[in-house]
Amino acid sequence: MPPTNLVLVGFGNVNRALARMLLAKEADLREQFGLEFRLTGVITRAHGLAIASEGLPVADLVHSAEAGGRLDEFGRTKPLAQLDQNLRLAQAQVMVEATPLNPRTGEPALTHVLTALEAGVHVVTANKGPLVYGYKTLRDLAAQNHLHFLFESTVLDGAPLFSLFRDALPVARLLGFRGVLNSTTNFILGELEAGKDFADAVRAAQALGIAETDPSVDVDGWDAAVKVAALATVLMDSPILPSQVRREGIGGVTPAMAREARGAGRPIKLVCQARRASGGSLEASVGPESIPWGDPLASVSGTSSIIHFETDMLEGLTLIEHNPGPKTTAYGLLADLIHVTRTPLA
Ligand SMILES: NC(=O)c1ccc[n+]([C@@H]2O[C@H](COP(=O)([O-])OP(=O)(O)OC[C@H]3O[C@@H](n4cnc5c(N)ncnc54)[C@H](OP(=O)(O)O)[C@@H]3O)[C@@H](O)[C@H]2O)c1
Numbered sequence: 001m002p003p004t005n006l007v008l009v010g011f012g013n014v015n016r017a018l019a020r021m022l023l024a025k026e027a028d029l030r031e032q033f034g035l036e037f038r039l040t041g042v043i044t045r046a047h048g049l050a051i052a053s054e055g056l057p058v059a060d061l062v063h064s065a066e067a068g069g070r071l072d073e074f075g076r077t078k079p080l081a082q083l084d085q086n087l088r089l090a091q092a093q094v095m096v097e098a099t100p101l102n103p104r105t106g107e108p109a110l111t112h113v114l115t116a117l118e119a120g121v122h123v124v125t126a127n128k129g130p131l132v133y134g135y136k137t138l139r140d141l142a143a144q145n146h147l148h149f150l151f152e153s154t155v156l157d158g159a160p161l162f163s164l165f166r167d168a169l170p171v172a173r174l175l176g177f178r179g180v181l182n183s184t185t186n187f188i189l190g191e192l193e194a195g196k197d198f199a200d201a202v203r204a205a206q207a208l209g210i211a212e213t214d215p216s217v218d219v220d221g222w223d224a225a226v227k228v229a230a231l232a233t234v235l236m237d238s239p240i241l242p243s244q245v246r247r248e249g250i251g252g253v254t255p256a257m258a259r260e261a262r263g264a265g266r267p268i269k270l271v272c273q274a275r276r277a278s279g280g281s282l283e284a285s286v287g288p289e290s291i292p293w294g295d296p297l298a299s300v301s302g303t304s305s306i307i308h309f310e311t312d313m314l315e316g317l318t319l320i321e322h323n324p325g326p327k328t329t330a331y332g333l334l335a336d337l338i339h340v341t342r343t344p345l346a
Contacts, residue, residue: 001034001035001036001341002036003036003037003038003055004035004036004037004038004093004094004337004340004341005038005040005053005090005091005092005093005094006037006038006039006040006041006092006093006094006095006096006337007039007040007041007042007043007086007087007090007092007094007095007096007121008039008041008042008043008095008096008098009043009083009095009096009097009098009099009112010043010044010097010098010099010100010127011042011043011044011047011061011065011071012098012100012213013209013326013329014098014126014153014326014329014330014333015042015096015098015330015333016062016065016066016326017325017326017327017329017330018096018098018330018333018334019039019058019061019062020062020327020330021327021330021331021334022037022039022058022334023058023059025334029338033338033341033342035338035341035342037337038055039055039056039058039061040052040053040054040055040056040090040091040092041056041086041087041089041090041092042056042061042071042074043079043083043086044065044071045099047065047068047069047070047071048070048071048072049071049072049075049079049086050071050072050073050074050075050079051075051076051077051079051086051089051090052074052075052076052077052090053076053077053089053090053091054076056074056075057074060074061074077089077090082115083111083112083115083116084115084116084118084119087115087116087119087121088119092116092119092121093121093122094121094122094123094124094148094337094340094341095112095113095116095121095122095123095124096123096124096125096126096333096337097109097112097113097116097123097124097125097126097127097130098125098126098127098333099112099127100127100212100213100214101127101128101129101212101213101217101223101226102129103129103217103222103223103225103226103242104222104242104243105129105133106129106130106132106133106134107129107133109125109127109129109130110129110130110133110134112130113125113130113134113138113149114130114134114137114138114141117138117141117142117145117147117149118141118145120145120147121147122142122147122148122149122150122340123138123142123147123148123149123150124148124150124151124333124336124337124340125149125150125151125153125154126151126153126154126329126332126333127154128151128154128155128223128226128227128230129226130151131151131154131229131230131233131234132226132229132230132233132241132242133241135230135233135234135239136239146345146346147345148336148339148340148343148345150162150336150339150340151230151234151336152332152333152335152336153329153330153331153332153333153336154227154230155181155227155230155231156181156305156307156319156321156324157183157305157321157324157325157328157329157331157332158321158324158327158328158329158330158331158332158333158335159305159319159321159324159328159332160335161307161319162234162235163335163339164319165235169311169313169314171313172311172312172313172314173311173312173313174231174235174236174309174310174311175275175276175310175311175312176273176274176275176276176309176310177231177272177273177274177275177307177308177309177310178271178272178273178275178297178307178308179271179272179273179297179305179306179307179308180269180270180271180272180297180300180304180305180306180307181224181227181228181272181305181307182218182221182223182224182227182270182272182305183210183303183304183305183324184205184210184211184212184215184218184219184223184303185218185219185221185224185249185250185270186269186270186300186301186302186303186304186305187201187204187205187208187210187302187303188201188202188205188218188219188250189250189253189258189267189268189269189270190301190302191204191205192253192254192255192257192258192259193255193258193259193261193262193267195255195259196255197255198251198254198255202215202219205218208303208325209325209326210303210324210325210326219249219250219251220247220249220251221247221248221249221250221270221286221287222242222247222249224247224270224272224286225242225243225245225247225272225286226242227272228242228245228272228273228274228284228285228286229241229242229244229245229284231274232274232282232284236274236276236282238274238276238282240282240284244284245274245284245285245286246284246285246286246287247285247286247287248286248287248288249270249288250268250270250288252288253268253288261290264290265292265293266290266291266292266293266298267290267291267298268288268289268290268291269288269289269291269297269298269300270286270287270288271285271286271287271288271289271291271297272285272286273285273286275310296308296318296320299320300320302323303323303324303325304320304321304322304323304324305320305321305324306318306319306320306321307319
């Protein structure tokens with residue numbers, strides 16, 4: 001099979017981890033699937049962009065980006081102003097979107113995804129914005145243009161969640177879910193329990209590369225609300241906006257409260273949930289709750305996440321993801337990339 005040309009939009013924690021993974025898994029991809037990915041474009045906001053349809057030097061690009069350098073020197077083709085022009089110059093077949101989440105508009109990722117699908121390029125995204133602000137439009141546009149639009153990494157990082165429902169739970173109806181879906185707040189709550197003050201706990205989360213670019217997106221519960229909206233939209237066929245999810249962040253939790261709750265055996269967790277009410281409407285919320293020890297949600301600590309699904313086929317199904325980070329997220333992107341290249345669309 002000829003190499004598949006990739007363009008990465010955003011080259012932060014996640015897409016750099018993907019670039020490293022493409023190198024580390026090069027032999028496995030070739031031997032197990034006969035696949036080769038060729039990086040032909042990398043686009044950032046303030047650190048320049050590099051385009052070369054014959055392929056970019058991946059290791060050098062990562063090294064330079066990690067040192068805070070610009071990317072322009074690596075390109076062989078002069079980039080143009082518009083994304084669709086650069087996708088064409090790069091002869092892109094798949095675009096990987098990993099720019100920061102704007103929980104209130106979904107931009108700029110929404111426009112990036114729309115542009116790529118209109119240009120005939122498959123899309124894989126780690127950014128939840130396009131899901132909650134444009135899922136139906138993007139899904140229909142992708143289908144009309146015989147393209148993939150995949151987003152495994154948007155919720156629960158690299159753990160199989162959307163592909164689980166797509167491939168392993170045929171015709172199952174999701175009735176509701178409940179979980180701890182935001183690693184940053186779970187980590188911060190643990191740091192508060194250990195006696196750190198709030199600002200130090202946020203800084204520690206940023207150092208791990210798990211916090212959103214703007215950490216208030218995590219702390220105020222926005223990231224979690226976007227995840228609830230994404231799951232309800234895609235898996236429950238109930239499109240809701242993040243602003244329609246009842247939301248409370250963890251800003252009001254003090255170190256004393258966190259320690260006391262933990263000491264009483266009822267740690268505080270930022271709980272995400274949605275469930276179809278008897279009348280058919282959807283009730284969705286995000287907020288801190290003190291969870292008793294017997295509840296599996298109490299057992300996830302640090303950056304780990306958990307989700308419990310209730311379906312009409314399997315009464316209860318729980319996934320726990322231990323210690324995710326940018327590498328885990330990159331793995332979800334890689335799984336999507338493999339699916340794109342191995343699953344032709346009619
Ligand atoms: N980190 C995780 O573990 C994780 C887990 C699941 C999902 N995600 C999602 O993955 C996405 C990326 O996260 P990250 O941690 O990699 O973020 P990050 O480290 O802040 O990197 C963001 C990248 O996007 C670039 N960018 C910003 N605006 C852009 C624009 N308009 N056009 C092109 N590039 C642009 C930035 O360029 P400059 O540096 O030049 O500004 C930077 O390279 C987010 O949507 C996040 O929600 C992350």
